[in-house]
Amino acid sequence: MTHSLEDARALDAADPLAGLRDEFSLPEGIIYLDGNSLGALPRATISAQRDAVERQWGADLIRSWNSNDWIGAPQRIGAKIATLIGARPHEVIVTDSVSVNLFKLIVAATRIQTGRAQILTEPGNFPTDLYTAGGAADILPDHVVHTEQAGDLVDALGPDTALMMLTHVHYKTGARHDMALLTEEAHEAGALALWDLSHSVGAIPVDLNGCEVDLAVGCGYKYLNGGPGAPAFLYVHEDLQEQLRSPLSGWMGHEAPFAFRDDYVPAPGVTRFLCGTPPVLSLLALESGIDLFADIDMGDVAAKSTALFNLFAARIEERCSGHGLELVTPRDAAHRGSHISYRHPDGWPISQALIERGVIGDFRAPDILRFGLTPLYLRFEDVWQAVEILGDILDSGVWREERFAEKAAVT
The missing domain is CATH 3.90.1150.10 (Aspartate Aminotransferase, domain 1)
Known part of the structure; x- marks a missing residue:
């Protein structure tokens, strides 16, 4: 034809x-x-950014952290992304980059997997995933990154596997992993599952809760149309949130950041994975892109x-x-x-x-x-x-x- x-x-x-x-x-x-x-x-981003710069920043100044809820933007926008990836609103937060979020989740997850030292992934995964996993393994005693071809991943899972880290849709070929099957296999082996959704979110249906996924990260500047270098997001299943502790214990991840205490106590829930001050203008640009999905x-x-x-x-x-x-x-x-x-x-x-x-x-x-x-x-x-x-x-x-x-x- x-x-x-x-x-x-x-x-x-x-x-x-x-x-x-x-x-x-x-x-x-x-x-x-x-x-x-x-x-x-x-188009909505243009007017929204003008308002963010001229009114919220220019006129309202520092008051906007409260009056325009700049301080709540990571959680608010995360809840909107949650609807696109099959997650609960309190399981997603917008923060940092994919690379930084991968590092936080890899280290936090492997630290609770006592007696397991393997981070399992595949050759040809996106470079930042491989590089970040290698950097995390370097600071974790006796941990190693192990790669297996896609068809051999299930066989590679074993009693030493702490974490299976995969990209849902391959950045070069576009090939998609069976998230439900591989997550189930990881759990059968006692491992946690971490998925990179950078080439999935906003383009194809994703159901993290339905697949019982433990952890995930994703990009804000591809299909979510958040602008160049837009903040990324991370997801932590509600059952794991109080067990995990971010290795980047910045002040915004503290339970009371404006108490200015010397001792670090992680915030409840996924908020503990915040680190430094949120990049407000970039967050608001991302929110404009995500809002386009509201009725889709x-x-x-x-x-x-x-x-x-x-x-x-x-x-x-x-x-x-x-x-x-x-x-x-x-x-x-x-x-x-x-x-x-x-x-x-x-x-x-x-x-x-x-x-x-x-x-x-x-x-x-x-x-x-x-x-x-x-x-x-x-x-x-x-x-x-x-x-x-x-x-x-x-x-x-x-x-x-x-x-x-x-x-x-x-x-």
């Missing part, structure tokens, strides 16, 4: 999420396929993600066959996230030629072309046109020009 531009436009006309595109500030002439790396700017059915989001993927993959086969593109993302929607990736030995110059033509995806070394399928603002027509442009680039060979070979600092 050949998919025409008219077919794509018909899909857009029937899309229940089509109206959300107008909620974003998207530049004319650009097809944005990198929302899995940096989400687009919500994640089932509609997942269905559109699947349909966008299917159109993209079909169009590549129709328009770009014979040019060496190898699909590396699983075709089964239950086994993937919301981006589509292709392997090509010249992925970098091809990605740069695409950007020059107004199609912004990204490249992941050594050979992955990656395209984010963000259901809130991406149109089916965008997908059709993007593949048409890619076909033109491959047919013409323009990507071989020397100007496309130079690597940038960020790919």
Whole structure:
């Protein structure tokens, strides 16, 4: 079956999420396929940030910690994220970065797993997850990071495993782990389960409580559209909260930060995982992005993600066959996230030629072309046109020009 531009436009006309595109500030002439790396700017963020700067900061000054509830923002925004990941409102808090949150949870979790010294993960996990796990193991007596291929993870779980740490959706391939199955297997082995949701939250349904997940972290600047470097979040199951103690015992994690006592007593619940003063402007920008999900059915989001993927993959086969593109993302929607990736030995110059033509995806070394399928603002027509442009680039060979070979600092 050949998919025409008219077919794509018909899909857009029937899309229940089509109206959300107008909620974003998207530049004319650009097809944005990198929302899995940096989400687009919500229009509401612009006015909300103006209010935060001019009124809350400029006029109300320090009074805003109380009058505008700056002090409660980490918990308030965390509760909103909880609805997107199948968690209870008091189990999620917005704070720090994914890397810092991973460190806090890895150390806190392994310290209560007496007699177990293994942190189990997989090779090819996102680098910050691997690096942070290694750094945490370095300060934990006798602890080691052990990696196993995805198919061998269950067999690798054993009496020495303290923590299984995995990314739900792989950052390169888009492959999705079976969260419920692997969490259950970890528990059977006596281990705790920690999941990185950075490429899941806001794009596909997540049910942490339903899967009985112990711990999780996630990113605020991808599908949640919180802006560059937006604060991350962490989740701790309510049954574990009073057992765990953050290794970064900053003043905002104290039970009474404004008592200014010398001794540290952790706050009750997930608040104990706060550390320093919250970055208020960034928090409020993230809140604007999350508020867009308030009336959205994640089932509609997942269905559109699947349909966008299917159109993209079909169009590549129709328009770009014979040019060496190898699909590396699983075709089964239950086994993937919301981006589509292709392997090509010249992925970098091809990605740069695409950007020059107004199609912004990204490249992941050594050979992955990656395209984010963000259901809130991406149109089916965008997908059709993007593949048409890619076909033109491959047919013409323009990507071989020397100007496309130079690597940038960020790919």
